[in-house]
Amino acid sequence: MSRLSEVFPRRIDLKLLAVVLLLSAIGIAMVVSTTAGTPRGSLGGRQAIFVLVGLVGCGVALAVDYRLLLRYSPGLFAVSLLPLVYLPLFGPRIAGARSWLRLGGGFQIQPSELVRITTVLLVAWILENDDRPFLQRKTIVQVSLAVGIPAVLILLQPDLGVTLTYLPFLAAALFFGGLKARWWLVLLLAGAVAAGGSWFLLKDYQKDRIRTFLDPDLAARGAGYQVRQARIAIGSGGILGKGFQKGTQSRLGFLPVRHTDFVFAALAEEWGFVGVAAVITLYGLVLSRGFAIARDARDRGGAMLALLVVVDLVVQAAVNIAMNVGIVPTTGITLPFVSYGGSSMIASWTLIGLVLSVSYRRFVNV
Amino acid sequence: MVESAREDRRPLLVRIDGLAVAAWAVLVVLLGVYWVQQVLRGEEFQRQAENNRQRSVPITAPRGFILDRNGVVLAENEPSFSLLLDRNATKDVGASLSFVASLLGRPLPDLRHRFERGRSTYDFVPVLLDDNLSVAEVGAVEAHALEHPELVIQTTERRIYTQGPATAHLLGHLGEATPEQVAARAGRIRPGDAVGQNGAEAAYQDLLAGTSGLRTFVIDSFGREVAELDKVDPLPGNTLVLNIDLRLQKIADDYFRDKVGAAVAMDPRTGEILAFVSSPAFDPNIFTRRVSKDEWDAILQNEDHPLNNRVLQNVYSPGSVWKAFVAYAALQAGISPAERVTCHGAQTFYGRSFRCHGVHGSVDLPTALQVSCDVYFYTMGKRLGIDALADAARTFGFGRPTGFDVGPEKSGVVPDPEWSAAARKHPWYPGETISVAIGQGPVLVSALQVARAFAALANPDGALPTPHVFRMGEHVKTGDRYAYRPPPRAHVPYGPGVREAIVEGLWRVVNVPGGTAYGVRVPGLDICGKTGSVQVVAQADTKKAHLLPERLRDHGWFAGFAPRDDPKIVVVVFVEHGEHGATAAAPLGARLCEAWLRPAPPPAAPRPADVARGAAPAEAGRDGT
Incomplete structure (x- = not known):
């Protein structure tokens, strides 16, 4: 006991923990601010519960040796895919997508978020096993499949937002694993062809989002409404913001999905540029701490694990922040730790638990 | 395996550092974008946010009364009651409509028709079921306010011409502002305003109209009012006193009951018009409610052209x-x-x-x-x-x-x-x-x-x-x-x-x-x-x-x-197809002179002729002054 209390704080990366806790606290505050006093009531309490469950997931991920998890990752991955296969076929349709599994007590869970954990583990494990300066062709195929299979299954639900959160895994894995120039070229071309081809696969509302992204004034009241109102919310926040629960855009309902996808716009409105700068800095610190942990990791698998997780979370955050201000199309990517949502919160905290675990076990002799 | 991993670290570390720089650069760019939006363009967006949430609705000023030279009211305002149905306050619209039909004796299909016509708006906007309710009907509806909170009585002001057709050509009437009127008096007349059309109502529009107030309130994204921000009360219009002497006006109007023509009486020394009648006339009160097609057709198809001002x-x-x-x-x-x-x-x-x-x-x-x-x-x-x-x-x-x-x-x-x-x-x-x-x-x-x-x-x-x-x-x-x-x-x-x-x-x-x-x-x-x-x-x-x-x-x-x-008085009487001025026109001229120069003591009770002439019975008593 005495040893634990001595060792625990020294070995846990408290800076990373503190930054993520702070982001979660900001998230709870924003969920309160955007939902308190609305007809369905405040969701702040639920969000706090999600954070607590997330902390439990974080603790579990920290308690188990990540090396063990890496070794069993193919099996974990396979098991976790089962609900993703089940959902598009038999899942309940909620808001037009079969993304959710109903649990008891009014709670429901989004398996696609939890599969992110097993996917990260599997990709890290694949990279662990190819430690040359540049990736072998076999490894590239393996990584692509590990990311591609869940991504395609989630796209079938369909849930474009979550699907896109898988792409950073692939990009980060290939970047950190090492890829020769000609491979990047092939990848770039393939990406361009896929992007062009996917236009024909997109739903009308998704096409609208891209059109309105290109021209927000196209239909101020129609499809461009969200983007426009979000911009007004952000811009009207000014330097210091309008104050907690004082944002007219979010409180009066002009800002769409203001506690999930557009929570950052609500934050920008109420806390101003100061709040924006603070939150962006916090994500920067997540990145820096994660990268530092990767540098210090005991092994290649741990380093890859930390890198994949951090890149995924920060890319999500950056895309969401860019989407809020309208410089990338609206995709349904949420802001990690801040946006309202249980599955995403628990998965993100568990991923942070894996990073903390890598840090915790950085010394060979543990 | 661990050892080999350590040996391979260097390319990975280079890549980590490279990506760290790139990632921070992206975050700084994002910060820059927010700086532009929030700090550089902040005021512009603050204005847009205010426009988003604020609505201002003008409050029409009570229009000034019009009196004759002795203070008798010729035009005034009367509260007018409309019955509205608030769809959010009832679970069964059909039952509410049936209740209104039985309470006020209105045909149910009419009420249904009006409801269907009004339901296309947001469901929190009440639907107009009927207007011009009598005081008794308002009382009946309000007596059932507890069981039927969905029935809302709205009070507005309606222009009343106490003398009806007798002053139609003199006073004119109110009507919705034409685009030309809006353009000619930008700022004072808005589209949809009821403004004077013809007669004194038009000539003294600015004097009578007063200055409208403004109510500013906060709305949510559905347009629902959330709170009131500011209210500037309207400044009522001025009372307009005319030179008309209602006694003379009514004598001339009575005379022309069955004749077509015009009569005017004037003080020659000043030019004050004492009576001003053009016959046939029309009831200007029909313009303050909605004019029915039949009423309008009757006016337009009358061969004697009641809208012509023969004076x-x-x-x-x-x-x-x-x-x-x-x-x-x-x-x-x-x-x-x-x-x-x-x-x-x-x-x-x-x-x-x-x-x-x-x-x-x-x-x-x-x-x-x-x-x-x-x-x-x-x-x-x-x-x-x-x-x-x-x-x-x-x-x-x-x-x-x-x-x-x-x-x-x-x-x-x-x-x-x-x-x-x-x-x-x-x-x-x-x-x-x-x-x-x-x-x-x-x-x-x-x-x-x-x-x-x-x-x-x-x-x-x-x-x-x-x-x-x-x-x-x-x-x-x-x-x-x-x-x-x-x-x-x-x-x-x-x-x-x-x-x-x-x-x-x-x-x-x-x-x-x-x-x-x-x-x-x-x-x-x-x-x-x-x-x-x-x-x-x-x-x-x-x-x-x-x-x-x-x-x-x-x-x-x-x-x-x-x-x-x-x-002290000049009179002109013109009777179309009256054959002889001596028999058709001169009697009224003499009567007007006599009425002006030898005023009779005021009559004690309203004359039955006033009641018959379309002026509402309630108003007839005012003539005696």
Whole structure:
């Protein structure tokens, strides 16, 4: 006991923990601010519960040796895919997508978020096993499949937002694993062809989002409404913001999905540029701490694990922040730790638990 | 395996550092974008956010009342009650509609139809079910407020014209602002406003309308009101007091109940209009509710054209009334009033025989006026020539608007060779001068022009007053008054004895046996006047005559003033197809003079005629003041 209390704080990366806790606290505050006093009531309490469950997931991920998890990752991955296969076929349709599994007590869970954990583990494990300066062709195929299979299954639900959160895994894995120039070229071309081809696969509302992204004034009241109102919310926040629960855009309902996808716009409105700068800095610190942990990791698998997780979370955050201000199309990517949502919160905290675990076990002799 | 991993670290570390730099760069760029939006463009977006959430709705100011010169209310505002259904407050719309149908006795399909028409709006916007509810109906609805909270009574103000048709042409009415009116008074009149159309309501729109207030409130994204931010109360409009004397107005209106024509009474000294009637009229109150198609069609299809303002906008031949001004031209030209002309019942001028309506023998000027001898005036016309006649007419203000403060006027026609060349493109025929001398031919005048010209005969100094109904504007709150400021007046110049000779003739018309209006004399009042009859079908038009046989009768005129020595009232009465001015028009003229000069004690009770005439029974009691 005495040893634990001595060792625990020294070995846990408290800076990373503190930054993520702070982001979660900001998230709870924003969920309160955007939902308190609305007809369905405040969701702040639920969000706090999600954070607590997330902390439990974080603790579990920290308690188990990540090396063990890496070794069993193919099996974990396979098991976790089962609900993703089940959902598009038999899942309940909620808001037009079969993304959710109903649990008891009014709670429901989004398996696609939890599969992110097993996917990260599997990709890290694949990279662990190819430690040359540049990736072998076999490894590239393996990584692509590990990311591609869940991504395609989630796209079938369909849930474009979550699907896109898988792409950073692939990009980060290939970047950190090492890829020769000609491979990047092939990848770039393939990406361009896929992007062009996917236009024909997109739903009308998704096409609208891209059109309105290109021209927000196209239909101020129609499809461009969200983007426009979000911009007004952000811009009207000014330097210091309008104050907690004082944002007219979010409180009066002009800002769409203001506690999930557009929570950052609500934050920008109420806390101003100061709040924006603070939150962006916090994500920067997540990145820096994660990268530092990767540098210090005991092994290649741990380093890859930390890198994949951090890149995924920060890319999500950056895309969401860019989407809020309208410089990338609206995709349904949420802001990690801040946006309202249980599955995403628990998965993100568990991923942070894996990073903390890598840090915790950085010394060979543990 | 661990050892080998360590050896391979270097490329990975390079990549980590590279990506860290790139990632921070991306975050800094994002920060820059937010800086631009929030700090550089912050004010612009703050304005947009305010526009988003704030709505301002003007509050219409209560319109000023219109009173007659004695303070009797002619136009006022009355609360009007509408029944609305709030869909959010009822679970069963059908049951609510059935309840309204049974409570107020309205047909259920009508209510359903109105509900369906209104339901396309947001469901928190109440739907209008019925308007113009009676006080009793409002009470019935409010008695069930607890069981039926979805039924909402909305109170608005409605313009009420207490005298109905009797003041229709004088007051005009309210109507939705036309795009031209909105453009002409930008800022003061908004689209959808009810503004004065015609009459005093239009002429004194700015005075009556007041200044609207403004209510600013916060709305949510559905347009629902969340909170009130600011409220500026409207400034009520001014009370408009007219020169009209309702007693005279009603006497004239009653007289014209079964006649078509116009009557105007005026104080010759000031130009104050005491009565102003054009018949037939219409009930201006139909415009303050929604005009039904049937009501509107009835007005438009009425052959007597109730919308025509016969005092101002219809011009007629003056007939023998004109002889007063021919007499002026003759006297001013130096012809003695005592000079005699012999009437044999007809006389030939320029090779054509011109008939008189009688055989008057030897007549001087006053006698010629008294008996309305045509031959005397034919002779004068030939001697004076058309230019002298036209000059005299213009001196009395004919051929141009009188400057009346309400409503557009027609100028009429004072014919002369110049006019003939310009308007008809053919030369003036000397024979026309003979016709013009008795007020026939191409001469056209309005009743108001005749009234003003007779005022110049009534006034010893020949002053030509500007007719006006405006007496005073008074602000209900501040008590500020706007008085009438008379424009400079022209004067008709009289040579020595000229006016006296004409007035002697006009006095004899009414007060000496043989005068054309001797039948309407009122002992002691010394009414002076002139009758006139106008052929409806000119000789050139006889081919058409058989098409309208019932409309062949002549128009009748009477124009006069009283009392002779100190004229205080000028009256002009025109009765379409009244046949003779003496019988059709003069009686009303005499009655107006008598009513003005010898006011009867106020009647104690409302007369039943008022009730019958469409004024609401509740308003009839106000006449007694």
